[in-house]
Every structure is written in structure tokens, then in C-alpha cells.
Amino acid sequence: MATAVAVANGSSGDTKVAFAEIYNKLKQEMLEDPAFEFTDESLQWIDRMVDYNVLGGKCNRGLSVIDSYKILKGVDVLSKEETFLACTLGWCIEWVGLIAVNDGIILRNHISRILQRHFKxxxxxxxxxxxxxxxxxxxxxxxxxxxxxxxxxxxxxSKYNLTVHRRIVQYKTSYYSFYLPVACALLLSGENLDNFGDVKNILVEMGTYFQVQDDYLDCYGDPEFIGKIGTDIEDYKCSWLVVQALERADENQKSILFENYGKSDPKSVAKVKDLYKELNLEAVFHEYERESYNKLIADIEAQPNKAVQTVLKSFLHKIYKRDK
Structure with a gap:
């Protein structure tokens, strides 16, 4: 319980406070679930496991359900019931952080039980x-x-290219982090998701834009600003930067990449970064960012639903200001 309270205390808004309080209720329901007779030891394990896996992040995905729902309803304050349902769906999204196979199975099954208990x-x-x-x-x-x-x-x-990178990003990041929160808010608002295929496509593209930006910041961002020290080069990630480098490099430059990419040696990392500079990948990114942003804005403004436009623009502006 103490961890959840810390989440609440770290925010100034009522939304985050309510979100943290509902986490406590959902976890307690899990611990008191009559479907299985837990021992004291297993209950303690689940108590710690859920806090460890679910808490700790900024909860942006979960909170996006609430923010999007408010915009779609055109209100600043939700009713108690609406707040509970929006927060519950938000926590279902946050619940999928996995650390081990069995813990993951327990958490994933609990999502189904939360949905059944509160939305059936x-x-x-x-x-x-x-x-x-x-x-x-x-x-x-x-x-x-x-x-x-x-x-x-x-x-x-040689397995790394723009097509592979795009596919990984779309499936690994876009649907979960961008489409799911908005889709939950649309369902809460009584909408049929079949009528929002264009919105889904925009959010998937937005997720791609977000991950490309994340790849760029991993190399060029200030660690104090982005909250981490980038290790994509050392970790041999299929980063947007390396696939762009492979597209533009000549044979000698490719040999530098093949020899040094994926090594933790600082000299190897420096050689890769020097090659990125030689290929002017910073400028390549900024051109990509400009084109992507302009296209997303045009696609968003083409949406007939003004509330949906506002939701999408709020998502886009949060992303765009990360590297500013």
C-alpha cells in the first residue's frame, strides 16, 4: 500500500490521486479473490509482485485513458462511477508489465478478472x-x-532495415502505448471502434514517430533530461539510427558498423557515433520529424469528430516536446 501512496504524493492532480487509490482497491480484490485459496506466503508474494511489476513508472498509458475520456465527454470532472471505470481500464493497461513467466501469467489473468468483475x-x-x-x-x-x-x-x-524496424515498433509499442488507451476511452464513451479505423492508423503512426524519437534521444539526448543513459549501440538494438546508417553507408562505413555495433567498449561506441555524425543523421532525424509531424497534424485535422481531434493532438504535443 505504501508504494501506491507514494505515487499519489508525487502528483499534484486529483486524477493521479484517484488513480493511485483505485490501484489499492484492485490489488485488494486480487488478494481476496475466492477463486483460489492462497497461503499467507503466496499472498505476501503476490502483494510484493504486483507492486514491483505494476508500479514504479509514470503510468502515462493508464492516465491517458482518463484524460482521453474527459475530452471525449467534453467535461473537466467525471462522476465517481466514470472515474472508477476509467481508472480501472487504465490500470488494466499498466498491469501488463512482466518480470517472469509465471508472474506474467498471473497478472495477465487478473486483467481478465478485473474486466469481468467491473465491466461484465x-x-x-x-x-x-x-x-x-x-x-x-x-x-x-x-x-x-x-x-x-x-x-x-x-x-x-544485415537483418536490420527500415521495414523490420517499423514492424517491430508498430507491434511492440504503438498498439499498446497509443492505440489501447484511446480505444478504451472510446468504448467508455459508447463509441464503436469499427468507426474509428482512421484514428487507429493515426495512433499507430504516432507510436512509430514516438519510438523513432526515442531512438534518436537514446544517442543524442541529454541523460539528465531524458532520465537515462542511452545504450542502444551497446545493446545491439534495431534502432532507427542504425538502420538509417545502413541505408546511407558505403562499404567502408558499413564495415565500421559491423565491427563496432553491439560492443560495450567505449571506443567502439565512439566510432559508431562518429559515423552517425559523418552521415549527418541528426539532420536526417529532424527532417523525418518535421515531415511526420506535419502529416500527423493534417490527418488529425481531417477527423470529423472535434473531441477526437483534441485527444489526438494532446498525445502528439506530449511527444513532440520531449526533444525540445
Whole structure:
């Protein structure tokens, strides 16, 4: 419980406070679930495991459900019931952080039990189940592709290209981090997701833009600003920067990449970064960012639903200001 309270105390908004309080309720329901007779030891394990896996991040995905729902309803304050349902769906999204196979299975099954307990009587219940199943499958498939592509011991940069990178990003990041929160808010608002295919495509593209930006910041961002020291080069990641370098490099430059990419030696990392500078990848990124942003804005403004436009623009502006 103390961890959840810390989340609340770290925010100044009522939304985050309510979000943290509902986490406590959902976790307590899990610990008191009559479907299995837990021992005291197993209860303690689950108590710690859920906090460890679910808490600790900024909860941006979960909170996006609430923010999007408010915009779609055109209100600043939700009712108690609306707040509870939006927060509950938000926590279902946050619940999928995995640390081990069995813990992951328990957490994933609890999502289904949360949905059943709190949404079974809703007209959109089946749509929620389908949505979470769809996004889970896409995310797991993207993770599989990422792991296969960057398989340790089989390092082969020839497998890296823009098509592979885009596919990994779309499936691993876009659906889970961008489409799922908005889709949950749309269902809460009584909308049919079949009518929002264009919105889904925009959010997937937005997720791609976000990950490309993330790859760029990993190399060029200030660690104090982005909150981490980038290690994509050392970790042999299928980064947007390395696939762009492979597209533009001559044979000598490619040999530098093949020899040094994926090594933790600072000299090797420096050689890769020097090559990125030689290929002017900073300028390549800024041109990509400009084109992507302008296209996304045009696609968003073409949406007939003004509330949906506002939701999409709020997502885009949060991303765009990260590297400013």
C-alpha cells in the first residue's frame, strides 16, 4: 500500500490521486479473490509482485485513458462511477508489465478478472475483451520479432532495415502505448471502434514517430533530461539510427558498423557515433520529424469528430516536446 501512496504524493492532480487509490482497491480484490485459496506466503508474494511489476513508472498509458475520456465527454470532472471505470481500464493497461513467466501469467489473468468483475454488465464488455486480446497478441508478436532480430550470439546487421524496424515498433509499442488507451476511452464513451479505423492508423503512426524519437534521444539526448543513459549501440538494438546508417553507408562505413555495433567498449561506441555524425543523421532525424509531424497534424485535422481531434493532438504535443 505504501508504494501506491507514494505515487499519489508525487502528483499534484486529483486524477493521479484517484488513480493511485483505485490501484489499492484492485490489488485488494486480487488478494481476496475466492477463486483460489492462497497461503499467507503466496499472498505476501503476490502483494510484493504486483507492486514491483505494476508500479514504479509514470503510468502515462493508464492516465491517458482518463484524460482521453474527459475530452471525449467534453467535461473537466467525471462522476465517481466514470472515474472508477476509467481508472480501472487504465490500470488494466499498466498491469501488463512482466518480470517472469509465471508472474506474467498471473497478472495477465487478473486483467481478465478485473474486466469481468467491473465491466461484465456493460454493453461494450465483449469489445473490451477483444481489444485487450488483440493488443496483447500484437505486442507479444512485436516483442518476439524484436528478440529474434536482436538475438544474442547471432548478431547480424544485415537483418536490420527500415521495414523490420517499423514492424517491430508498430507491434511492440504503438498498439499498446497509443492505440489501447484511446480505444478504451472510446468504448467508455459508447463509441464503436469499427468507426474509428482512421484514428487507429493515426495512433499507430504516432507510436512509430514516438519510438523513432526515442531512438534518436537514446544517442543524442541529454541523460539528465531524458532520465537515462542511452545504450542502444551497446545493446545491439534495431534502432532507427542504425538502420538509417545502413541505408546511407558505403562499404567502408558499413564495415565500421559491423565491427563496432553491439560492443560495450567505449571506443567502439565512439566510432559508431562518429559515423552517425559523418552521415549527418541528426539532420536526417529532424527532417523525418518535421515531415511526420506535419502529416500527423493534417490527418488529425481531417477527423470529423472535434473531441477526437483534441485527444489526438494532446498525445502528439506530449511527444513532440520531449526533444525540445
Amino acid at each position: 454488465g456493460k454493453p461494450y464488455y465483449v469489445d473490451l475483451i477483444d481489444l485487450f486480446n488483440e493488443v496483447e497478441f500484437k505486442t507479444a508478436s512485436g516483442q518476439l520479432l524484436d528478440l529474434i532480430t536482436t538475438h544474442e550470439g547471432e548478431k547480424d546487421l
